Structures are given as C-alpha cells and as structure tokens.
Amino acid sequence: MQSQLKILFVDDHVGLRDGMKEMLKSKNPDFNFVSASDYETALEALKNNPDLQIAILDLNLDGKSGLEIIPEIKKINSSISIMIYTMFNDVIHVQNALLNGVQGYVTKDATIDEVALAITTISKGNSYYNKAATEIMQSLLTKKGRANDITNDLSYLFDNYKDLSAKEREIFILLSQNMEIIDIARKLGKSEKTVINQRTAVYSKLDIKDRHDLLEKAKLLGLIYDK
Numbered sequence: 001m002q003s004q005l006k007i008l009f010v011d012d013h014v015g016l017r018d019g020m021k022e023m024l025k026s027k028n029p030d031f032n033f034v035s036a037s038d039y040e041t042a043l044e045a046l047k048n049n050p051d052l053q054i055a056i057l058d059l060n061l062d063g064k065s066g067l068e069i070i071p072e073i074k075k076i077n078s079s080i081s082i083m084i085y086t087m088f089n090d091v092i093h094v095q096n097a098l099l100n101g102v103q104g105y106v107t108k109d110a111t112i113d114e115v116a117l118a119i120t121t122i123s124k125g126n127s128y129y130n131k132a133a134t135e136i137m138q139s140l141l142t143k144k145g146r147a148n149d150i151t152n153d154l155s156y157l158f159d160n161y162k163d164l165s166a167k168e169r170e171i172f173i174l175l176s177q178n179m180e181i182i183d184i185a186r187k188l189g190k191s192e193k194t195v196i197n198q199r200t201a202v203y204s205k206l207d208i209k210d211r212h213d214l215l216e217k218a219k220l221l222g223l224i225y226d227k
Helices: 014-027 039-048 070-076 091-099 112-123 131-141 144-162 166-176 181-188 192-205 211-220
Strands: 005-010 031-036 054-057 081-086 104-107
Touching: 005 014, 005 039, 005 112, 014 031, 014 112, 031 039, 039 054, 039 070, 054 112, 081 112, 091 211, 104 112, 104 131, 166 181, 166 192, 166 211, 181 192
Parallel strands: 005 031, 005 054, 054 081, 081 104
Antiparallel strands: none
16 A cells, blocks of 8 residues: 655645645545645645645745745755646746756646646656646757756846845835835835835846836746736
8 A cells, every 4th residue: 555645735726726636636545635825824834744745836826936935845844846836838937947946847737637647756756847848848958049048047037036135025026016106105014215215126136127127027036927
C-alpha cells in the first residue's frame, strides 16, 4: 500500500478548488489535500502540517503573486515542491515561474488526468510543464537572443521588486489597482505627501516611467492581469 501524498492546494475559487480535489482523489486515493484560500492561511497550514510535500498555487490571490510567496513557503518547508496551477499560458508567466524555480506549471485548461499526472511526477522529484508551457519554453529556446533578453529583463525586474520595502510594495499594488494618491492615503491612514514620496521611491527602484509602464510591470510580476 502506498503512503499518502500530502498536498497544499491554494486557490480562492473555493468551488473550483474543492471540485478539483474530489476529482483528483478519484484518480488517486493517495492524494491527501489541505486547502487554503489565501496566502496567510497557506503559510499557517504549512506550519501546522510539516509533512506537506507539494504546494499547488494559483498565480493571483487578492492582488498578490503566487511567485511572491514561494520564498516564504521555502522558509517554512525547504523541501516542499511547488506547482503552479493557473489560467495564464503566456510567455511572461511561464518565464516568471522558471525564474522562481518551480517544479511544475499546469494551465487550468488541462484535463484532470494531466493534473494528476503532474502531481505524481513532481512527487517523484521530477518537473512537469504541461503542453502550453512546454511550447512556450521551446519557442524561447529557438530564439536564443530574445530568450536571454527576456530572462535578463524579468530577472532584473524581480530583483528590484524584491528590494522594495513592505510599505513600498503595498503602494505599488494599490497604484496598480488604479487608486489615486488621495484614496491610497485615506486607505492607509497616511498623508498624501508620504504616499507621494513612497510612489517616487517605487518608480525609481522599478524604473517606472508613467502609469501605463507601472501597469505593464505589475502584469509582468503577476500582480494583476487583463480583465
């Protein structure tokens, strides 16, 4: 008899998540799921369940990137494997996942059989990128010069984003949600001058030219996506 594979499933669409869990368990009864609807709950679940082996993450929850939480997950459980389960199948998000060293990337149009296969493959210490993600990776490899440019650009953006303070990240996220300075100041209980100063710091650190550029970089970081 196989031992159970304990999996953290993080997705704020409760119906989708719970439905997926039941269908996956029907494919493999050894799958044992722990659920979380946001990243704070996910981190708490990790602390309470040190035997978790895989974390399945959506890329966007409450305006936060699933990639952003990976270092926090690894601090709690350094051996856990990460699988991204997302609606995004574009070059930017696949590249971002690669830069963050995830073990799997599966898009939400995948069949239940493929998701189950991905989980099993990752549990054995291997990587799994589904067809959509693999095709993007292959296209990048055939365009070596451009692939290097993309990797370097994204790596530079991620490094700079990680250098933002917690308060600066908060400002950046609120700005990316098209909030005005006066509304951000009111929401955070700060003066408009303080918010303006923090916005200036964000623009400088991320080399942001204007609001449009800010939105584009927020999309690259997986913090927002097109409606």
